[in-house]
Structures are given as C-alpha cells and as structure tokens.
Amino acid sequence: MKVLVVGGGIIGCATAYELAKAGCQVSVFERSTPGAEASSAAAGLLAPLGASNDTNFARLALASWRLYPDVVRELQERTRIDVEYVTRGTIYPMSVTGMSRDAEEWAINKDLGVEALEGADVQALEPALSPKIRHAIFVKGDHWLNNQRLVLAYAQAAAAVGVELNTGTNVSRLIVEGGKVRALVTEGGRVDGDVVLLAAGAWSAELMAPLGAPLRIEPRRGQMIALAHVPPVLTYCVHGEAYMAPRPSGELIVGATVERAGFQRAVTAEGIAGLLRAAIELVPSLRELPIARTWCGFRPWAPDSLPVLGPWPGVAGLFVATGHFRNGILLAPITARLLTEWITGKALSVDVPDFLPDRFLRVRSSPDRSTS
C-alpha cells in the first residue's frame, strides 16, 4: 500500500516510521525541513494529566506516555541520537485552597507517582523555589525530552526503514475522484497513492477547504525562552503560570504563551515579559540567568481543543492526524500507532470516539485545554 504523508512534523514523521515498519510504502512531503514548525518550537514536556483526569483525552495521553520509554530506546538504537529523555518529575506549586481538591483528583493516577508536598518539604525537594510556595504537587511520572532531537530521530529512523522524505516540497492540492483520494500535487506534479495522511499541523485546514471538507484547525501561537542554565538552578521541571524545564544540554526552557495571533511569526515584549515575570516569581534566582534565545511556534488547535484522528468521512483513503494543540509531542507515539492500525486495517488499541474527524460535521465548541 502506498501512503502519502503531508507534513514532516513529529506527527507526520512518527506515523511514517510506524507505517513503514508495518510494511507500507511511505512518502513524506514537507515544505521545509523535518520538524521545522511546532514540533521544534515545543518544550518537550511529557505530562499526561495537567488538571484533567478521568477523560478519554487523559486515557489517550497516558497510553502515549506509557509508550515513551520503548520509543526512546528504539530511536536511540536506530539513530544514535540522544533525545535527552529526563524522568525526574514535575513540581506544581499550588494555592492553599486548590491543594486538597487537586491532590485528590491527581491521586487517581497512582502510576504517575503523585505526591502532595507541604511547608519545608517543598524547598527540601527543590531549594531554588520561592519560600512563598508552601504547597505543591509533585508528579514523579512527568517526563520531558528534547523535542527538536526527537523529531529528527523519528525522521532519520523513518528514512532508515525506507520512508522517502521529500523536504522542501510543498503540497498544493489533494486530488479526490469518485469519492476516493487518488493523489496529491506538488511543484513536481501529481503523485499517486492509495492513502493520503494529512499531518500538516496548524496548516491542515488549507488543503481540506478546496474539497469542501469543514476541518477547523487554527494556529495558537506559543512564545518560548531558553535561559543559559549553567550552573543549573533547577533539578525538576516546575509548572505554575509558566513552566521551566531543565535540559541536560544546559538550557532552561521557559514557556509558554497561548495566543490567538494568526500566523504572525513574532516574539513580543509582552509575551516574553509575562513569561519571565511568572518564572521569576516561582524561582527568584532565575533573574540572574542570561537569555540564550527566544522563539515562537504555531500549535494546531481545533475548536474543542482535542486532537483530530482518523478517516475523513466520505472520502475513502483520506486520513487526518492533527489538532494536537499543547500535547503533540506527548501524543506522537499513540497517534502513530493508531493511524497505522487504521490504515493497515487492524483493530485499534485505544478507544477514540472523542477524536474522530466526523465531529466537524456537527457543531460544538469548548474552551482551550491546558498544559504545554
């Protein structure tokens, strides 16, 4: 079976890799370079819960989180790329009133190692935290990694198992004939395939509109800062109004804004000031650290803030994997597995009713979901 993947972000590369391992002939079409957009802009947090718990989304996130140790091992063996996988855990500073309710809600996921910290125990764990923080939740199972390296590892592993990577190749159109997707069009002409997987991130709606397909995906801009973190101030990830993730390579990643700013590729004074203010409030000694770099990226967001996974109704052979919003790095392994199962006709390993694209044929909306 010939599968054409539009988009070489983490979702396109991870799925191409799994499809090729399952025996498909796969070509990826990426208009820039692998991971050029949101997948490189991210912080790389693998935090499956945030404040939500017993939902289909949490189950999907947890399923993906569980795949990560094997994914990291497999990619490392195949590519020798070190993705800086850190398994130390995250401290969530809490207000006094939020404390007991949150501890209770989070405790249901015992395999994540959730623990409530009070008083001096907070600073005993992470001495750099402000002494004003007297209550916190520690989630030992929250992990993080270097997402820039991860997407390159997936792309390299995909190429190693036979995926054809067409970089610098824009897809301008999908061709649907007789109710079936037949091909896509690039500057080089028409490319025929049996299946098209649309994994074009925040740009995914653009190729669907000409087909009259109401996929609603919009960009949500995120601004980020890397501080030079030598010698390190933090051991753990800290996640309050801003989050801070220490990377082994010597950077402290501080993020992130969530903004409706279209595709304006700009880092703003307000965005950066807000992140630094929130970070310094939690960890006062950060004020001394040099700013190494700043950047922004565009998260793919659907109106209900949930991923969009599966076959597009009414067009045989057309599949969608987008809308991962704040969790696309975390969700990449399970997305790749599910789409491979769908495309190769296997039973699905996770229940996905909330994420099917057919919901766009109904009308629904809810507020933005949180984490990264």
Ligand SMILES: Cc1cc2nc3c(=O)[nH]c(=O)nc-3n(C[C@H](O)[C@H](O)[C@H](O)COP(=O)(O)OP(=O)(O)OC[C@H]3O[C@@H](n4cnc5c(N)ncnc54)[C@H](O)[C@@H]3O)c2cc1C
């Ligand atoms: C600031 C920020 C912080 C984040 N932090 C986290 C985090 O800590 N943890 C987490 O799990 N997630 C995080 N995310 C979310 C995560 O980055 C995204 O959900 C994920 O990267 C989406 O992956 P994707 O492959 O769908 O999109 P992208 O990475 O954007 O890839 C889509 C690709 O498609 C290509 N493309 C688009 N149109 C075409 C076309 N017509 N032809 C050819 N190519 C095309 C683009 O060039 C792009 O490379 C963060 C995002 C941002 C912006």
